[in-house]
Amino acid sequence: MGTYFNPSNGGFRKTVSDEIYVDKSGLLNILNKKIGAERNCISVSHARRFGKSQAARMIDAYYSRGCDSMELFSGLKISESEDFEKYLNKYNVIHFDISSFADFYKETLVSEIIRHLYDDIKEIYPELDYSKTISSVLKQVYNKSENIPFVIIVDEWDCVVRNFSDRPDLVHEYLQFLHSLFKSEESHEFLALGYITGILPIKKIDDESALNNFFEYTMTDSAEFTTYFGFTEKEVEMLCHKYDMNINSVKDWYNGYLINEEHMYNPNSVYMAMVRHSLESYWKNTSAFNTINTFISLDFDGLKSDIMKMLAGDSVYVDIKGFENDLSMINSKNDALTALIHLGYLGYDKRKRTAYIPNYEVKEACKLFFR
Secondary structure, three states, X not given: OOOOEOOOOHHHHHXXXXXXXXXXXXXXXXXXXXXXXOOOEEEEEOOOOOOHHHHHHHHHHHHEOOOOOHHHHOOOHHXXXXXXXXXXXXXXXXXXXXXXXXXXXXXXXXXXXXXXXXXXXXXXXXXXXXXXXXHHHHHHHHHHOOOXXXXXXXXXXXXXXXXXXXXXXHXXXXXXXXXXXXXXXXXXXXXXXEXXXXXXXXXXXXXXXXXXXXXXXXXXXXXXXXXXXXXXXXXXXXXXXXXXXXXXXXXXXXXXXXXXXXXXXXXXXXXXHHHHOOOOOOOOOOOOOOHHHHHHHHOHHHHHHHHHHHHOOXXXXXXXXXXXXXXXXXXXXXXXXXXXXXHOOOEEXXXXXXEEOOOHHHHHHHHHHHO
């Protein structure tokens, strides 16, 4: 299924070599400041197709001891940093895409994740005691590698919480696994940086303590991470000039995500519009799209009426604080609207605390349910 321990830079090399590559390597400057800090765990929850997995591949390429990425990063923004070489390819890296395991191992998910990781580690350290806990094994690697710490990346971390809500035993086992990686006693020594990505913010459940040491960056508040997930207005203007596309038309179609006062564009849709030279709704075919119909059909407290208002160009008030970050626990209009914000089907004005249809692409997609 992949290389999980000290992966190569092949994935990010393909990204950089693509027809369109927008340099987001400045993100690494922020992460470098977290390396070895007391609070060194980051959670990024953004809508699908907003560049989360691409960023994870970049983090692999930059930190992993399994490759030499000097040439790959030499022309990117991170290379201008004084600390560029200090962190480059200096860490033991573990990278999982949990969704790929969830697709194949529904009953033995956690044990299979651990087995695949151990198979990788055994190729380099066959002498370790693999009968012990995963945190103990990683501590052994840390000791054997002369105290080289770990950068641990978990992509799509929340797919277990989202897809197995009817299996609380599995969710609990999975969260205990994450606890071993990011909050166990051993991890205080071996963990240089923890980085997880998902669609939803960290779920508010009894086991949340497994992840309550994470800084969270979301679709409603990304702080200094905002410009690294999605395309900024300036970046889109440059692409429009290069591909001879009308910037105002592209704005109408794909702009509208106001995150920390930054206007952000759906990067996948902009990419497709540029390479195909056609303004279309490219996002409606993502797997999360059908979720919107479920929420709207519930019609909590006049939800359908509010959706119609937003389709007409208005915005509506939403209280985002009560959402449990669980798509199986939508119990009010505020829950439904907040979920749609995190999924990217609504924009959110933090200052006004209002939701709205972000652009023409999403508007056209939503209209499918009101024909």
